[in-house]
Amino acid sequence: MLYNYLISFLLAVPLVGALLILLIKKDKDDLVRYFGLFISVAAFVVSLIIYFGYDAARGGFQLNEKYMWISNLHISYSVGIDGISLLLVLLTTFLTPLTLLSSWKSITKNVKGFTFFMLLLEVGMLGVFVSLDLFLFYIFWEAMLIPMYFIIGIWGGPRRVYASVKFFLFTMFGSLLMLVAIIWIGVYASGTLGHFSSDLIELYGIGPTIQYNIQLWMFLAFALSFAIKVPIFPLHTWLPDAHVEAPTAGSVILAGVLLKMGTYGLLRFCLPLFPQAALYFAPYISVLAIIGIIYGALVAMVQKDMKKLVAYSSVAHLGFVVLGIFALTQESMQGAVIQMVNHGLSTGALFLLVGVVYDRMHTRLIAEYGGIAKIVPVFAVFLMIASLSSIGLPGLNGFVGEFLILLGTFKSPVLDSWWYAGFAASGVIFAAVYLLWMYQRVVFGEVKNPKVNELKDMNKREVFILSAIFVFVIWIGVYPSTFLKVSESSTQKVIEQVLNIQNNGAK
Amino acid sequence: MLNNLQELYNVIPLLIIGGGILISLIIEMYFKKSETILPWFTILILLAAGFHALFNVYTIATAFQNMLAVGGGVSIFYFIFTIGAAIVVMLSIDYIKKYGTYYGEYYILIQTSVLGMMLMAGAKDLFVIFLGLELMSVSFYALAGLNRKKLKANEAALKYFLLGAFATGFIVYGIALIYGTVQSTSIDMISSRFSELISNKLFDAGILLFLIGFSFKIAAFPFHMWVPDVYEGSPSTVAGLFSTGGKAAAFSAIIVSLGILFTGRIGNIFTPYLSAIAVFSMVFGSIVAIAQDNIKRMLAYSSIAHAGYMIIGLASGNPLGVSGVIFYLTAYTFMNLAAFGVVALIEGREEANLSLKSYSGLASRSPLLAALLSIVMFSLAGIPPFAGFFGKYYVFIAAVKSNLTWLAIIGVLSSVISVYFYLRVVVLMYFKDSETELTLEKSNTGLFAVIVSVAVVIAIGVAPGSVIGLIAHFF
Numbered sequence: 005m006l007y008n009y010l011i012s013f014l015l016a017v018p019l020v021g022a023l024l025i026l027l028i029k030k031d032k033d034d035l036v037r038y039f040g041l042f043i044s045v046a047a048f049v050v051s052l053i054i055y056f057g058y059d060a061a062r063g064g065f066q067l068n069e070k071y072m073w074i075s076n077l078h079i080s081y082s083v084g085i086d087g088i089s090l091l092l093v094l095l096t097t098f099l100t101p102l103t104l105l106s107s108w109k110s111i112t113k114n115v116k117g118f119t120f121f122m123l124l125l126e127v128g129m130l131g132v133f134v135s136l137d138l139f140l141f142y143i144f145w146e147a148m149l150i151p152m153y154f155i156i157g158i159w160g161g162p163r164r165v166y167a168s169v170k171f172f173l174f175t176m177f178g179s180l181l182m183l184v185a186i187i188w189i190g191v192y193a194s195g196t197l198g199h200f201s202s203d204l205i206e207l208y209g210i211g212p213t214i215q216y217n218i219q220l221w222m223f224l225a226f227a228l229s230f231a232i233k234v235p236i237f238p239l240h241t242w243l244p245d246a247h248v249e250a251p252t253a254g255s256v257i258l259a260g261v262l263l264k265m266g267t268y269g270l271l272r273f274c275l276p277l278f279p280q281a282a283l284y285f286a287p288y289i290s291v292l293a294i295i296g297i298i299y300g301a302l303v304a305m306v307q308k309d310m311k312k313l314v315a316y317s318s319v320a321h322l323g324f325v326v327l328g329i330f331a332l333t334q335e336s337m338q339g340a341v342i343q344m345v346n347h348g349l350s351t352g353a354l355f356l357l358v359g360v361v362y363d364r365m366h367t368r369l370i371a372e373y374g375g376i377a378k379i380v381p382v383f384a385v386f387l388m389i390a391s392l393s394s395i396g397l398p399g400l401n402g403f404v405g406e407f408l409i410l411l412g413t414f415k416s417p418v419l420d421s422w423w424y425a426g427f428a429a430s431g432v433i434f435a436a437v438y439l440l441w442m443y444q445r446v447v448f449g450e451v452k453n454p455k456v457n458e459l460k461d462m463n464k465r466e467v468f469i470l471s472a473i474f475v476f477v478i479w480i481g482v483y484p485s486t487f488l489k490v491s492e493s494s495t496q497k498v499i500e501q502v503l504n505i506q507n508n509g510a511k
Numbered sequence: 512m513l514n515n516l517q518e519l520y521n522v523i524p525l526l527i528i529g530g531g532i533l534i535s536l537i538i539e540m541y542f543k544k545s546e547t548i549l550p551w552f553t554i555l556i557l558l559a560a561g562f563h564a565l566f567n568v569y570t571i572a573t574a575f576q577n578m579l580a581v582g583g584g585v586s587i588f589y590f591i592f593t594i595g596a597a598i599v600v601m602l603s604i605d606y607i608k609k610y611g612t613y614y615g616e617y618y619i620l621i622q623t624s625v626l627g628m629m630l631m632a633g634a635k636d637l638f639v640i641f642l643g644l645e646l647m648s649v650s651f652y653a654l655a656g657l658n659r660k661k662l663k664a665n666e667a668a669l670k671y672f673l674l675g676a677f678a679t680g681f682i683v684y685g686i687a688l689i690y691g692t693v694q695s696t697s698i699d700m701i702s703s704r705f706s707e708l709i710s711n712k713l714f715d716a717g718i719l720l721f722l723i724g725f726s727f728k729i730a731a732f733p734f735h736m737w738v739p740d741v742y743e744g745s746p747s748t749v750a751g752l753f754s755t756g757g758k759a760a761a762f763s764a765i766i767v768s769l770g771i772l773f774t775g776r777i778g779n780i781f782t783p784y785l786s787a788i789a790v791f792s793m794v795f796g797s798i799v800a801i802a803q804d805n806i807k808r809m810l811a812y813s814s815i816a817h818a819g820y821m822i823i824g825l826a827s828g829n830p831l832g833v834s835g836v837i838f839y840l841t842a843y844t845f846m847n848l849a850a851f852g853v854v855a856l857i858e859g860r861e862e863a864n865l866s867l868k869s870y871s872g873l874a875s876r877s878p879l880l881a882a883l884l885s886i887v888m889f890s891l892a893g894i895p896p897f898a899g900f901f902g903k904y905y906v907f908i909a910a911v912k913s914n915l916t917w918l919a920i921i922g923v924l925s926s927v928i929s930v931y932f933y934l935r936v937v938v939l940m941y942f943k944d945s946e947t948e949l950t951l952e953k954s955n956t957g958l959f960a961v962i963v964s965v966a967v968v969i970a971i972g973v974a975p976g977s978v979i980g981l982i983a984h985f986f
Contacts, residue, residue, distance in 0.1 A: 153937075165938055168942070
């Protein structure tokens with residue numbers, strides 16, 4: 005019985021948890037921490053139940069719930085989950101408790117507020133992934149800005165105000181144009197359906213009937229919003245600021261989940277709603293994605309700050325995801341989905357590791373470190389694994405995603421040229437260059453900074469957090485089909501939605 | 512006889528307020544403790560009138576030989592005016608002591624202004640609109656200059672009076688031209704002959720003058736010059752009333768008198784005019800607000816920008832637009848009163864603590880006020896899931912429906928600009944440390960009023976369907 009309301013339950017757990025935290029007295033920091041952790045673990049458990057209940061072979065949206073919300077505009081609270089969103093939901097609920105755990109000691113100012121906003125953020129992110137109504141989706145998409153804004157602004161670094169406002173304005177700019185597009189398509193739908201509509205399933209049928217030249221504009225309005233979030237070059241400038249200034253937990257969530265909302269949006273909304281436009285823009289966006297891959301890697305190479313380096317590496321990695329989506333083949337699309345998860349895990353791990361040394365040394369400059377392999381051996385090993393996973397070493401998760409994306413891009417009929425895959429592949433090499441070079445400068449060599457000698461190795465809590473992530477890093481690397489088969493039929497469906505139109509159009 | 516009784520029952524809200532004014536005058540004159548009795552008495556009659564209107568919202572009728580309409584949209588406006596005014600009175604109880612001077616007239620003037628607003632919203636005749644407008648405006652002029660010893664208050668009152676009188680001149684001239692062409696001031700008569708009269712240039716000029724006059728009252732660009740000075744010079748609570756009740760009343764007058772334009776049955780030939788002032792109000796208000804240091808002036812420019820968003824609903828010229836405007840006004844009333852309420856709570860004696868700087872670090876000193884003001888700021892900026900977002904959403908739908916998508920696009924772009932200055936308040940409160948010591952005077956009723964307003968802002972945000980459903984029922 006409860007099973008049918010699982011998704012609402014999943015959203016309710018962190019929401020109610022966040023509200024309950026407000027009732028706890030302000031000075032009881034530990035109670036707040038344990039309670040927040042308990043709630044986020046509970047949410048993870050709920051998402052696991054959803055995972056085991058999801059019938060991957062059947063595919064499509066499952067566990068759907070739909071209730072009329074604003075009746076005279078036919079807006080409903082409509083949620084459901086498919087293979088693509090399921091993986092991202094799992095990623096979200098998996099990372100949230102880990103980030104809360106990671107900030108156990110580093111966040112001491114207003115713990116109550118921090119935990120409150122983290123749980124609220126989780127609600128927003130989960131809501132984005134499970135919404136099946138454009139309007140509901142938009143609400144989660146925007147509402148999620150508020151907690152992230154506070155997390156960067158209150159617990160962030162020295163330039164946190166600038167970074168948080170920039171983050172907010174950039175995202176808001178894109179999403180408001182999307183709002184106009186959502187309204188437009190709703191009004192357009194009333195011509196066929198007889199009523200205003202924002203129901204995604206209904207609109208899947210209506211979107212492709214929009215006149216070609218209007219569809220191009222609609223696609224752009226949606227894509228701009230998602231491209232800012234991803235971020236696709238040249239809209240990435242908010243990202244390094246936000247990442248560097250955010251506290252570790254914020255960076256992990258930002259890189260791990262928030263950026264995925266952009267690529268998820270492209271997959272879920274842009275492609276199926278405006279297929280002709282998607283086909284038209286596919287080569288252009290792919291070129292931007294490849295520029296992002298190479299540009300991100302080159303800029304990462306010259307960074308002096310570890311966190312900034314990881315931030316730019318995100319631009320490069322997300323470039324792969326976008327390329328995989330717009331190559332529009334089964335392999336590349338599945339690669340893109342798995343790469344979203346991979347990036348969440350490996351970049352999350354890298355940010356956590358940077359956080360580990362930052363908590364001790366209060367600096368993230370690569371030059372301040374060097375020769376720490378003997379002093380903190382456990383850290384050195386963990387950083388190695390995280391770097392290799394991010395580079396895409398076979399046997400670890402990154403390889404699977406990038407390989408599938410490149411393979412799919414190579415034989416993509418939409419892009420129809422091997423140049424795309426060729427250039428994108430260079431990104432893998434660059435990734436090895438900047439990450440291994442950073443690794444070498446931080447971990448090996450002579451000890452230049454005497455303070456490094458007092459560095460303490462990772463404690464049990466930190467080891468636990470990273471080990472939890474590495475379990476999945478290796479699992480995906482060795483046996484990816486556990487995860488690939490979850491998203492198989494769903495990605496297949498997206499491709500059909502786009503390419504069927506092309507075939508019909510050709511007739 | 513029965514019919515007359517029913518008619519009398521229908522106009523009870525007006526009678527309550529009218530009677531309330533007379534009783535208040537007596538209380539003021541004969542009771543020593545009038546300072547404590549009067550506000551509560553005012554709240555009582557306002558709430559009584561408001562809820563009477565709300566409970567009888569489905570009774571649609573006319574009264575006084577077809578001079579007044581009751582029920583439906585009119586009742587919704589009554590509710591907005593009275594509840595808004597009641598919140599203002601609650602905020603005033605402690606504020607007015609802090610402000611320095613208490614005059615018994617204060618609460619009576621609030622009641623007379625509400626009566627004026629109600630006449631405007633319920634009018635079935637242009638003269639009733641004029642009557643209501645003057646009743647409201649004259650009360651407002653007096654309220655603005657309440658503290659006659661303060662230079663700024665005098666300036667505000669005089670400026671408001673001169674420009675307001677000028678605007679009224681436009682309206683009267685407009686009414687004269689309309690009468691000249693229709694030979695009647697009855698709104699029903701005008702509406703029924705609208706499509707034939709629309710080709711008469713004199714008639715169009717009359718309507719345009721009428722609209723221009725009300726553009727003053729709703730604080731739309733380029734008739735906005737009085738707004739920042741008046742808001743700054745008047746008591747904060749009163750400024751809250753100007754920006755909510757006053758604006759809503761002016762919109763109600765436009766909607767009742769020119770309702771035929773917004774039904775979509777005949778083309779809205781004033782769309783170009785309305786679109787133009789909407790665009791300029793939104794963009795101008797949002798940009799100039801960025802440069803303000805005084806929170807009341809900032810809210811004044813924000814009020815100009817919001818007038819622009821609401822006018823989009825009128826410019827769309829379809830029923831959805833009108834219900835959008837009314838929804839927007841409902842949402843706006845609560846969020847703006849909450850904003851002015853927090854300003855009034857924080858304002859010190861001698862108009863201290865009005866600069867934006869005095870809000871820095873508020874989160875650590877007064878977490879509740881900071882949280883309330885943040886919600887209001889997010890709502891004003893149009894961020895879901897708060898009421899302000901849905902207001903914008905509805906008027907944008909109306910615009911897109913009337914093929915005015917460009918207007919919606921300019922609307923969202925100016926929202927992005929406005930996010931900057933609304934967020935600045937949040938930045939100061941949460942991300943900065945306090946610069947000056949701030950002593951807050953306790954005001955339980957004021958705080959309660961703000962909490963109620965914010966609760967409504969959240970409630971409308973979470974469940975906008977019932978409110979929009981009720982409004983859309985009548986348009």
